[in-house]
Amino acid sequence: MTSTSVTNSEAKADTQTASAPAKRAKGSGASSKIIVTAILVVVALYFLVPVYWVVVASTKTTADLFSTNGFWFAPTFALWDNISAVLTYDGGIYIRWFLNSILYAVVGSALATYLAAAGGYALAKYRFKGNNTVFGIVLGGVLVPGTATALPLFLLFSQLGLANTYWSVLIPSLVSPFGLFLCRIYADATVPDALMEAARLDGAGEIRIFHQVGLRILTPALVTVFLFQLVGIWNNYFLPLVMLSDAKLYPITLGLNNWLSQVNRLPEFYQLTTGGVLLSVIPLAIAMIVLQRFWRGGLTEGSVK
Amino acid sequence: MTAPASDQTRTRGRRTGEQRAPWILLAPFLLVFLFTFILPILAAVGSSFMQVTRSGLFGEQGVTQEFAWFHNYALALGDGSFITSIGRMFLFGIVQVPIMIIAATILAFLLESASARWPGLFRAAFFLPYGVPGVIATILWTFLYVPGLSPIIDVASWMGIDIDFLGPSTVLWSIANIVTWSYTGYNMLIIIAQLKSIPGELYEAAHVDGASPFRIARSIQVPLIAPALMLTTVFSIIGTLQLFAEPQVLQSVSPAIDSQYTPNLSAYTTAFAYNDYNVAAAQAVLIALVAFILSFAFLRLTNRKDQ
Numbered sequence: 001m002t003s004t005s006v007t008n009s010e011a012k013a014d015t016q017t018a019s020a021p022a023k024r025a026k027g028s029g030a031s032s033k034i035i036v037t038a039i040l041v042v043v044a045l046y047f048l049v050p051v052y053w054v055v056v057a058s059t060k061t062t063a064d065l066f067s068t069n070g071f072w073f074a075p076t077f078a079l080w081d082n083i084s085a086v087l088t089y090d091g092g093i094y095i096r097w098f099l100n101s102i103l104y105a106v107v108g109s110a111l112a113t114y115l116a117a118a119g120g121y122a123l124a125k126y127r128f129k130g131n132n133t134v135f136g137i138v139l140g141g142v143l144v145p146g147t148a149t150a151l152p153l154f155l156l157f158s159q160l161g162l163a164n165t166y167w168s169v170l171i172p173s174l175v176s177p178f179g180l181f182l183c184r185i186y187a188d189a190t191v192p193d194a195l196m197e198a199a200r201l202d203g204a205g206e207i208r209i210f211h212q213v214g215l216r217i218l219t220p221a222l223v224t225v226f227l228f229q230l231v232g233i234w235n236n237y238f239l240p241l242v243m244l245s246d247a248k249l250y251p252i253t254l255g256l257n258n259w260l261s262q263v264n265r266l267p268e269f270y271q272l273t274t275g276g277v278l279l280s281v282i283p284l285a286i287a288m289i290v291l292q293r294f295w296r297g298g299l300t301e302g303s304v305k
Numbered sequence: 306m307t308a309p310a311s312d313q314t315r316t317r318g319r320r321t322g323e324q325r326a327p328w329i330l331l332a333p334f335l336l337v338f339l340f341t342f343i344l345p346i347l348a349a350v351g352s353s354f355m356q357v358t359r360s361g362l363f364g365e366q367g368v369t370q371e372f373a374w375f376h377n378y379a380l381a382l383g384d385g386s387f388i389t390s391i392g393r394m395f396l397f398g399i400v401q402v403p404i405m406i407i408a409a410t411i412l413a414f415l416l417e418s419a420s421a422r423w424p425g426l427f428r429a430a431f432f433l434p435y436g437v438p439g440v441i442a443t444i445l446w447t448f449l450y451v452p453g454l455s456p457i458i459d460v461a462s463w464m465g466i467d468i469d470f471l472g473p474s475t476v477l478w479s480i481a482n483i484v485t486w487s488y489t490g491y492n493m494l495i496i497i498a499q500l501k502s503i504p505g506e507l508y509e510a511a512h513v514d515g516a517s518p519f520r521i522a523r524s525i526q527v528p529l530i531a532p533a534l535m536l537t538t539v540f541s542i543i544g545t546l547q548l549f550a551e552p553q554v555l556q557s558v559s560p561a562i563d564s565q566y567t568p569n570l571s572a573y574t575t576a577f578a579y580n581d582y583n584v585a586a587a588q589a590v591l592i593a594l595v596a597f598i599l600s601f602a603f604l605r606l607t608n609r610k611d612q
Binding site: 032036037040046047054069071118121125126128131137138148150153177180210231235236252253270281285287288 | 327337342345346412434454573586
């Protein structure tokens with residue numbers, strides 16, 4: 001059920017876009033096609049070079065890393081040694097960091113999406129006193145720099161004894177003002193009042209209507225909110241840096257930076273860092289390419305409909 | 306809100322349900338929002354006006370808090386390095402934000418034009434860096450910046466050019482490159498979404514009128530994607546003032562980056578290296594204020610141009 005409604009809206013968007021360029025295509029010839037494609041290839045090289053470098057570097061020994069050209073492979077192929085070093089160093093701490101990141105990102109963004117959906121739906125589908133005030137304050141929250149809240153949040157959590165626990169990173173990740181904003185726009189445009197009214201006549205309570213009617217219709221927006229929040233938490237650095245001092249609780253970003261900061265004293269950390277970066281980028285690259293069609297530019301979502 | 310008078314009891318029962326429902330649905334979000342946004346912001350503003358005095362040599366005779374008016378703000382604004390770091394971000398933003406937004410716009414136009422081959426493939430490649438955390442993006446580029454490791458420096462030196470990516474005059478632009486690399490694809494996607502919302506009839510009408518592709522871009526596409534451009538610019542301005550991970554990670558390889566290189570790094574250092582939370586709070590409030598003022602100034606400026 002969920003997947004069909006997503007594909008429907010995808011298909012709609014695609015036919016809409018396919019028609020416009022096709023009509024423009026009539027005038028453009030083969031030469032402009034070559035020029036445009038050439039430009040795009042050059043730009044793609046820029047975006048892919050660092051990733052290519054780390055793929056090459058993680059196949060080298062530490063000695064080869066400094067003595068051979070960075071853009072090509074060395075005679076000795078040490079990829080498996082490097083990867084096993086990454087996975088076994090310090091009792092497999094890398095795997096732990098990876099699982100921590102997944103825990104923070106998946107649990108945090110799933111709950112954040114649900115909270116944003118409920119809130120956005122409530123703001124869009126009910127008229128009540130304080131509606132606009134609530135929306136205005138939350139929208140203001142979008143503009144407040146995340147790092148401005150991290151410091152006082154740390155002080156607050158320290159007093160509550162929550163600092164340096166899983167909760168200290170998870171709890172702040174549950175709020176997505178941007179997600180609420182998106183869900184409100186989307187619910188406003190897509191959830192029909194008549195359908196809610198019909199459900200009411202069938203005797204369904206308001207909360208049940210949200211779960212059975214609202215959530216189902218909101219699914220395409222929920223996918224977008226979930227993905228943005230997932231990447232946001234996965235990429236977050238400042239919050240865990242401020243909150244966590246125990247390396248066992250680190251997400252992968254903090255852990256890898258910890259390794260990088262040791263390369264000056266111990267050069268073998270170069271191999272650990274390159275191998276660790278490679279392993280962390282692979283799943284992201286796959287996810288980005290597979291989920292690419294779900295990224296619908298976020299905030300402008302509402303205006304498309 | 307006016308219901309027919311008949312069937313009163315049922316309507317009343319439903320009405321209270323409908324009045325309570327939005328608050329029940331909103332409650333979980335608002336609770337966490339209050340706890341992790343509003344409370345810390347109030348706490349930051351509050352502690353930026355407080356001063357902690359420790360009596361005794363090591364504060365062993367107790368700690369007293371007192372209202373300090375704008376003392377912490379005076380300290381923050383009197384700190385030359387902090388002001389320099391804000392100025393540095395101005396310079397950074399004036400150069401990097403336009404380059405990134407223009408690049409994102411051009412890429413969006415090229416991908417949406419019929420001339421592009423394999424648009425899906427290119428879009429994925431351009432968007433990929435957005436999924437790479439800032440810290441890991443910086444680690445990646447660090448390898449390409451460090452002499453002895455970087456193939457780019459090797460290639461340049463064969464051609465007789467000496468580049469120092471990490472020197473005092475260049476490292477800011479090395480950071481700008483990392484930020485551009487990370488976020489151009491993301492901004493491009495927002496612009497593409499807006500481009501897709503332009504109705505096909507507009508293009509047809511332009512074709513009937515004999516408009517060239519450039520004319521279409523200038524007269525139809527650019528004005529209609531203006532909201533997306535404004536949005537991405539405001540987000541980029543806020544992001545610039547918050548710059549933290551990139552300089553913090555590069556610190557370990559570039560001595561040109563000090564502990565107060567960006568405003569956020571300053572606040573972080575003040576709080577965790579000097580343990581002066583009150584001045585750090587004042588700095589955080591100042592950063593947020595500057596971000597607000599710049600965003601609003603930009604929106605006002607662009608609105609006036611439209612009229």
